[in-house]
Amino acid sequence: MSNELNCKEVSRLISDGHDRDLPPKERARLRLHFVICETCREVNDQFNFIREAIKKLGQHDRP
Ligand SMILES: [Zn+2]
Numbered sequence: 084m085s086n087e088l089n090c091k092e093v094s095r096l097i098s099d100g101h102d103r104d105l106p107p108k109e110r111a112r113l114r115l116h117f118v119i120c121e122t123c124r125e126v127n128d129q130f131n132f133i134r135e136a137i138k139k140l141g142q143h144d145r146p
Pocket of ligand 1: 090116120121122123
């Protein structure tokens with residue numbers, strides 16, 4: 084088994100939100116992939132943006 088994540092694995096981790104609670108070693112592999120793969124980096128940025136937006140919306144709902 085390769086030590087490098089492929090784009091399919093990376094996009095699954097991102098969309099499942101697993102990049103947040105991965106062990107540091109796994110997260111490092113993910114970050115390493117972002118360095119070499121612009122596509123996954125953009126996907127990750129978009130998911131982060133959406134998560135932040137949802138978080139802000141949720142905060143507005145509170146009294
Ligand atoms: Zn990729």
